[in-house]
Amino acid sequence: MxxxxxxxxxxxxxxxxxxxxxxxxxxxxxxSLVDDLGAESIDFLDIVFRLESDFGLKIPEEEIWQGSFDGVGDDPVAIAERLAQLKARRPGFRWDRVPDRPTRSDLPRLITVGTVVEYLERRLSGGAASPE
Amino acid sequence: MKERRAVVTGLGLVTPLGTGLGATRRALAEGRCAVAPATLFDARPFASPLAGEVHDLDPRPYFRVPKALKLCDRRTRFAVCAAAMALEDAGFPAGPSEGLGVSIGTSGSDLGAEELSAALARAEDPALPARDTDAFGEAALAGLNPLWLLVHLPNMTSAHVAIQQEARGPNTTVMTGWAAGLAAIVEGAAWIAEGRADAVLAGGADSAVHPFAFAALEQEGLLSGPSPLVPAEGAAVVLLEEQEAALARGARILGEVGAHALSAGTRLAALAAGATSAPSLPLERLAGNLLAAHAPAALVLALAEGLAGPVAAVATGPAGEASALQVLPPDRAARSAA
Structure with missing residues (x-):
């Protein structure tokens, strides 16, 4: 169940x-896991492992991104478009801290606790890893 | 280059007798004994189940970034606490320091035995990983937190001390068995003499209260016989500083590093030559053998008493490893700077 x-x-x-x-x-x-909660790269490994153990799933690390930046690559225009979608979905996030022209390396800062919760809800309800 | 001398300005200690130098000294004065059957794991299958365990240590106040606690095994926690104590004892200014190095000695590791066993037991066939390296890799990778290795790498002990104290000078972990802690202090003094560092947190940190250490000691025959060794745990760290800098900042000087020697596979007598006196360091009262931290702990206690004359700390181990260090009373340090 x-x-x-x-x-x-x-x-x-x-x-x-x-x-x-x-x-x-x-x-x-x-x-934001990075900006608000101080997460570093090893913390992402740790959190993914703990989620796997707790929820009995295998979580390929890049899947936490999916729904956020799947398929976007390095194209700044595509990143900007996806950002606009995210802003609409997550108005409570501190968007003022995101650079005007974010690059791929800025993206980990956009992972929020909510991103992780949404990902697990999708996985556990048997849905696709990325939304729509 | 003008000769640079290393002086001791701060002391930090974590032992089964107490957290901190003061607590340990009080326990010694009261004749308390911290040797008891091990509680950290079930040691009853071994020839002797006795151990000296550190109890009631809350490491959090000694961590500038407490999130790192999840990455620190027991000996690393002891080292970080003892190093913080030594810096405070010395009144050394806090904050990032390019000239502050870290040199800690330690011996084996418990390798997170419980966690490792649990991960391997989750394999489809729990017996398979024991005889098939591919199966071992799969079971371990699947069931172990990826941070497991980071926690147990010995070099992380000195790394965490440096991270917590923002010590950006040279950094090393010395692994010469039971002689490692004293050897690490010798190394730190050498860094100061060579101008590689202006101050060094140096000492030993170890925990032998785990199945791998007990098994190794039992194999050596050290857990049986008329006076079996009591495996214990703890950390002893001194702050070494370059003498003139220490005097300039008005530091209280506890002693000056004198002659020293390192070796492996040789007898000790030759190393101790040069020491003019060897006071009765209360080794046997330290509630068990702290391994790499043992000789540094005895040195810390001797320095805390105040040196009447030169003292020689000597460490030897079952593999023939050895180190020796002489510390001179502070009067001479002050006079030679005048």
């Missing part, structure tokens, strides 16, 4: 808080 969305969210929040040594109140859905 699949976990409910609120249960998924609770487990993700707990894993992220523990892995990044952050108090629960800072781990909000709009929080």
């Amino acid at each position: 699949n976990p409910s969305p609120s249960e998924i969210e609770a487990r993700v929040l707990s894993i992220v808080a523990d892995a990044l040594d952050q108090p629960a109140e800072r781990v909000t859905l709009d929080a």
Whole structure:
């Protein structure tokens, strides 16, 4: 039986808080793992492993991106278009911190706790890894 | 180049008798004993289950970035705490320092035995990984947190001390068995003499309270007989500084590094030559053998008492590894700078 969305969210929040040594109140859905919660590259490895263990899934690392930047590549125009879509979907995020012309290396900063929750909800409901 | 001398200005200690130099000294004065059957793992299958364990250590206050705790095994936590204590004891200015190096000695590792076993047990056929390296790789990769290796690499001990203290000078982890901690202090003093560093956090950190260490010690016959060795854990770190810089900042000087020697596979007598006295360092009262941290801990305790004369710390190990270090009383250090 699949976990409910609120249960998924609770487990993700707990894993992220523990892995990044952050108090629960800072781990909000709009929080950027990198900019708000101090995540480094090894923390992404850690979080993915913990999610795999907790939810019994295999999570290829790049799949967390999907739905955010799948297929975008390095094309700045395509990145900008996808960013506009994301902004519409996530108005509570601190978009003022994102550079005007983001490059691929800026993208990890856009992964929020909500990104991770949404990804797991899609996977666990048997849907595709990327939205629509 | 003018001769640069290394002086000791700070002390840090974590032992089974207590967290901190003060707690350890009080326990020694009260004659307390911290040797007891191991609780960190079930040691009953071994010839002797006794161990000296560090209890009640909350490492968090000593970590500038507590998130790193998940990457630190026990000996690394002890090292970070002892190093922080040494810096505070010395009144050394906090903040990033290009001239501050780290040299810590340690011996084996517990390799996260429990975590590793659990990962291998999850393989489809739990017996297969033991005899098939491909199966081992798959089982381990699938079941182990990718950070596992980072936690247990010995060089991470000195790395974490440097990260927490923003020490940007030279960095090394010395691995010469039981002599490693003292050898690391010798190395640190050499860095100062050579001008590679102006200050060095140097010492030993170890934990032998795990199945691999007990098995190795038992094989050597050290856990049986009339006076079996008690495997223990802890860390002892000193802050070494270049003498003139230490005097200029008004540091309290505990001693000056004098003669020193390193070796492997030789007898010790030749190394200890040059020391003019060897006080009774309370090695046997340190609640077990701290391995690489043992001699540095004895040195820290001797320096805390105050040196009446030169002291020689000597470390030897079962593989013939050895190191020796002489520390001179501070009066001479102050006089020679005048």
